[in-house]
Amino acid sequence: MDFFFVEYRDPLVGLIFLTILIFVVAVANYVWKFYANKDAEQKLESFIKKFELNHTHKELLRAQSLSLNNLIFLAEIFTKSGEFEKATQIYLIALEKTADKDKREKIFLSLAKVYFKAGFLEKSREVLLNALKIRPRNKEALKLLKIVYLKLKFYKENLELLECLFELGEDISKENEFIKALKIESENLSQEQKQQSFLSLDFKDNAMLERYLFEKYEIFKKQEFSNLVDLLYKSLKPLNLDDEEYYEFFYALSLVDKKEGFQFKNSHLKMLKILKDNGFKARLDFSYLCLECKNLMPLFFYHCPVCYEFNRCKILFEVKNDEEN
Structure with missing residues (x-):
């Protein structure tokens, strides 16, 4: 055992052993990195082959004359024009052309968005998981994966993902209760059991959960009129x-009598009431604005389909001609 206590031996011998030890560690680290990178490349190649389709212009796109930026620009054009198949193939070729992790992460995210728009949710999920392997704290990838899980009805995984977003500083308390409500609805329970479980959730200041309660069970908990107007219609x-808001709405629809002094x-x-009272056919037409990204949608959303934010939907309505009915 004395052999290992170099302080009792010639200092030169100790220095030699220290040099050998550093060399061995350096070689081991180099070999580990070499095989780790090789393994990562093989996994990427396997991933690309799994999603790749036959394409007549594939070799042309792989040419050295086309830079990575050119490929990404071309893929974005095809995505905007709705040619998702061409866009995915270009992104896959772009992945082959770069070894930079940051660039691969961005390409994975763009590819996942294309698959999501095209309706290939399982492919989108797999691509997002690859992006998160590179950088687990990617908020944009996590938020898109949250929507993918919602559409796939993977509620347990969604609740776990929300915990990740909470660790990144996101306020997920209201959304967490909403996902729990969706999970309850998906379980094999009687309607009475579902309703009881639903009512045990935390409704405090949770407008979307209150709306969902009214939408599913028509249970009224003094919800704000602005969050229910389309359902009431x-x-x-x-x-x-x-x-006052509720009364004004139902009076305009001629469902209640006029109160004294009402204005x-x-x-x-007011316009709807005047038109109806004068024999014109009129109706309310609804649209839905995301307060986060300012996109206007034709259907109500709990999560914005563009920016994926929760509880950012504002209901707008206007009077439209209903003569065709």
Whole structure:
């Protein structure tokens, strides 16, 4: 055992052993990196082959004359024009052309978005997981994966993913309760059991959860009128008439009698009432604005389909001609 205690031996011998040890560690590290990179390249090659389609112009796109930036620009053009198959092939070729992890991460994310838009959710999920292997703290990838999980009804995985976003400083408390509600709805329970479990959730200041409760069970918990107006228009059942907004809405639809001294505050509802009272066919037309990205949608959303944010939907309505009906 004394052999290992170099302080009792010639200092030159100790220096030689130290040099040999450093050399061995350096060689081992080099060999490990070599095989790790080789393994990563093989996995990437396997990934590309799995998603790759036969393409007549594939070799042309692989030419050295086309830079990575050119390929990405071309892929973006095809994505915007809706030619998703061509866009995915170009992104796969772009992955072959770069070994830079940051660039690969961005390409993976762009490829996942194309698959998502095209409706290939499983492919989008797999690509996003590859992006997150490079940088697990990629918020954009995590948020898109959250929407993919929602569409695939992977609620357990979604709740775990929200914990990751919480660690990154995101406020996920309200969204967490909403996902729990979706999970309850997907379980093999009776309607009564589902309703009981649903009502046990935390509804405090959670407008989207309250809307979902009304949408599923028509249970009214003094929800804000602005969050339910389109659902109220479909149901045509007067309720909460003590509230001025609710009363004004149902009066405009001629579902309740006029109160003494009542005056309209909403110009759209006033116009609707005047048109209906004068024999014109009119209806309310709804649109939905994302307060985060400012995109206008034709259908209500709990999560914005463009920026993937939760609880950013504002319901807009206007009076439209209904003569065709």
